[in-house]
Amino acid sequence: MDEALAIAFQESKAWEVKFSSPDVLEVLCNPSVKVDIGRHSCTCTQWQLNGVPCVHAVCAIKKSGKSLNACVEHYFHVECYREAYSRTYYACSYAVET
Numbered sequence: 047m048d049e050a051l052a053i054a055f056q057e058s059k060a061w062e063v064k065f066s067s068p069d070v071l072e073v074l075c076n077p078s079v080k081v082d083i084g085r086h087s088c089t090c091t092q093w094q095l096n097g098v099p100c101v102h103a104v105c106a107i108k109k110s111g112k113s114l115n116a117c118v119e120h121y122f123h124v125e126c127y128r129e130a131y132s133r134t135y136y137a138c139s140y141a142v143e144t
């Protein structure tokens with residue numbers, strides 16, 4: 047995950063951003079997009095669909111000085127993965143008709 051975000055930042059490094067508010071920024075690329083960090087959204091819609099900041103959001107978050115990890119949905123964090131697999135799961139047995 048960290049590597050993907052680092053690659054996204056490298057791609058977007060040259061883009062300029064304009065602040066509309068502390069959480070809402072316009073990323074000046076082609077085409078330009080609006081990123082709302084507080085709502086975890088970008089007008090390209092990739093952030094809303096994937097739960098991981100898109101390349102525009104990574105650019106906006108980095109240039110705003112906010113934490114990139116805090117902007118990734120919690121279910122992509124290691125703690126959430128460990129919590130999901132911390133319990134014992136038993137296989138179900140049932141007859142399969144062919």
Ligand SMILES: [Zn+2]
Nearest residue numbers: 088090100102
């Ligand atoms: Zn985007």
